Amino acid sequence: MDQTTEENRLDLRGVLCPMNFVHTKLKLEEMAEGQTLEVILDDGEAMRNVPRNVKADGHHILSVHKLPDNSYKLLIRRGTD
Amino acid sequence: MSTQEEPVMEGLKAELRRESRRLRLDFNELKSGGFIKQTQKDLFTVRLRCPGGQVTADKLHLAADIAQRFGRGEVHLSVRQSVEIPYVHYQHFDAITEELKTVNWSVASCGPRVRVPTACAGCTYNPNGLVDTQSMCREVDRRYFGIPTGHHKFKISFSGCPIDCFRSREMDLGFQGVVEPKLVEELCTGCELCVKNCEDEALRMEGSLPVRDLDKCIWCGDCVKICPVDAMVVDRRGWLARVGGKHGKHPLFAYEVANFLSDDQAFSLIEATLGWYRSQGRGRERIGATIARLGLEQYIQEVIHPLGGEAIESPQERRRYWAEGNLYGLRGGEATRKI
Numbered sequence: 039m040d041q042t043t044e045e046n047r048l049d050l051r052g053v054l055c056p057m058n059f060v061h062t063k064l065k066l067e068e069m070a071e072g073q074t075l076e077v078i079l080d081d082g083e084a085m086r087n088v089p090r091n092v093k094a095d096g097h098h099i100l101s102v103h104k105l106p107d108n109s110y111k112l113l114i115r116r117g118t119d
Numbered sequence: 120m121s122t123q124e125e126p127v128m129e130g131l132k133a134e135l136r137r138e139s140r141r142l143r144l145d146f147n148e149l150k151s152g153g154f155i156k157q158t159q160k161d162l163f164t165v166r167l168r169c170p171g172g173q174v175t176a177d178k179l180h181l182a183a184d185i186a187q188r189f190g191r192g193e194v195h196l197s198v199r200q201s202v203e204i205p206y207v208h209y210q211h212f213d214a215i216t217e218e219l220k221t222v223n224w225s226v227a228s229c230g231p232r233v234r235v236p237t238a239c240a241g242c243t244y245n246p247n248g249l250v251d252t253q254s255m256c257r258e259v260d261r262r263y264f265g266i267p268t269g270h271h272k273f274k275i276s277f278s279g280c281p282i283d284c285f286r287s288r289e290m291d292l293g294f295q296g297v298v299e300p301k302l303v304e305e306l307c308t309g310c311e312l313c314v315k316n317c318e319d320e321a322l323r324m325e326g327s328l329p330v331r332d333l334d335k336c337i338w339c340g341d342c343v344k345i346c347p348v349d350a351m352v353v354d355r356r357g358w359l360a361r362v363g364g365k366h367g368k369h370p371l372f373a374y375e376v377a378n379f380l381s382d383d384q385a386f387s388l389i390e391a392t393l394g395w396y397r398s399q400g401r402g403r404e405r406i407g408a409t410i411a412r413l414g415l416e417q418y419i420q421e422v423i424h425p426l427g428g429e430a431i432e433s434p435q436e437r438r439r440y441w442a443e444g445n446l447y448g449l450r451g452g453e454a455t456r457k458i
């Protein structure tokens with residue numbers, strides 16, 4: 039039941055803070071309320087900062103999955119403005 | 120300028136007394152007020168009362184105007200958040216005091232008194248903030264500003280979270296916001312985000328649930344902020360109190376003495392501490408020196424216990440706040456040198 043399309047997927051491995059959050063934020067802003075975005079983040083700093091800021095912006099983190107290379111896949115639903 | 124006070128010398132005192140009679144100024148107000156003698160003859164720095172460093176645009180306009188007319192068209196921002204107007208001739212004190220009244224403003228205190236409290240933005244607009252430091256700071260200023268201690272200056276500060284930007288550790292009394300997290304197990308998805316985000320390594324996964332180590336948690340609330348499904352929630356919120364800090368030639372770091380105080384308990388703590396300092400202090404010592412002389416246990420016994428709050432009693436409980444190798448660790452309650 040994965041509704042994520044190609045356009046709603048961001049691979050931010052190797053992208054540093056705060057640009058990883060900026061990319062995520064811009065992408066979410068393009069999307070309509072309720073749509074979901076899949077983001078892949080490095081462990082460490084990225085995982086400390088991005089989820090927190092995404093949540094503070096009013097979006098919803100639906101799931102967090104660890105990938106084999108120790109990065110994380112987050113499913114984010116766009117919140118209301 | 121900001122950390123040096125009481126430079127009023129004898130000759131000057133007499134001169135001021137005469138002058139204040141002529142200008143119908145209250146000499147005591149002048150002495151206690153924030154008029155600080157400069158190196159230049161007859162010139163003073165006027166320190167304005169800015170609790171928490173919040174100043175309305177109206178006040179700021181007036182400060183600029185006063186600086187232009189009575190000073191040298193500049194202000195100085197003190198390390199304790201005051202706007203100060205340097206190069207003011209004492210003959211203008213009267214006029215300045217009157218003008219300040221029009222915007223409900225006054226000068227700050229100097230000398231052995233409760234100083235204007237400082238505070239960060241706290242939760243009002245800082246994302247890290249856990250408590251409303253600004254409201255608390257205003258109220259503490261309203262209640263206790265300028266109260267004579269009988270010994271030395273008394274500084275109070277408020278930080279919104281354990282990052283402690285407002286250095287509650289370096290104050291005679293410092294307050295810092297804390298929250299106690301609680302896990303709602305039914306909601307937890309076991310995503311481990313909270314564990315990753317706890318910089319104090321106070322959380323670990325046991326099975327599919329995060330478990331908190333109560334000896335490591337510093338009550339920062341990061342785990343609550345990060346939890347995507349609101350399974351980690353705030354159980355309680357309050358103030359961590361520290362006492363006996365100071366900077367200066369022989370700085371002292373304050374001791375954590377009570378946790379999760381309500382606003383009312385914090386007021387009571389301030390009042391009880393001031394009373395204790397007034398009766399137990401000697402000469403011109405700061406409360407940190409009084410505590411070093413009498414032992415922290417006595418302060419906790421006489422001030423913290425009667426409050427009925429959650430006392431922090433042992434060095435073990437305090438360890439979580441100290442960095443390894445910090446001079447904190449050297450202090451078992453006794454000062455090793457004159458303070």
Ligand code: SF4
Pocket residue numbers: 239240241242245246247248249278279280281282283284285
């Ligand atoms: S102490 Fe905390 S709440 Fe206050 S300014 Fe610093 S980070 Fe923000």
Ligand code: SF4
Pocket residue numbers: 298300316317318319320321322331335336337338339340341342343
């Ligand atoms: S409150 Fe802070 S220190 Fe305590 S468990 Fe949560 S993140 Fe860790």
Ligand code: SF4
Pocket residue numbers: 302306307308309310311312313314329345346347348349350351
């Ligand atoms: S962040 Fe929330 S959902 Fe994830 S493990 Fe911690 S408490 Fe559970």
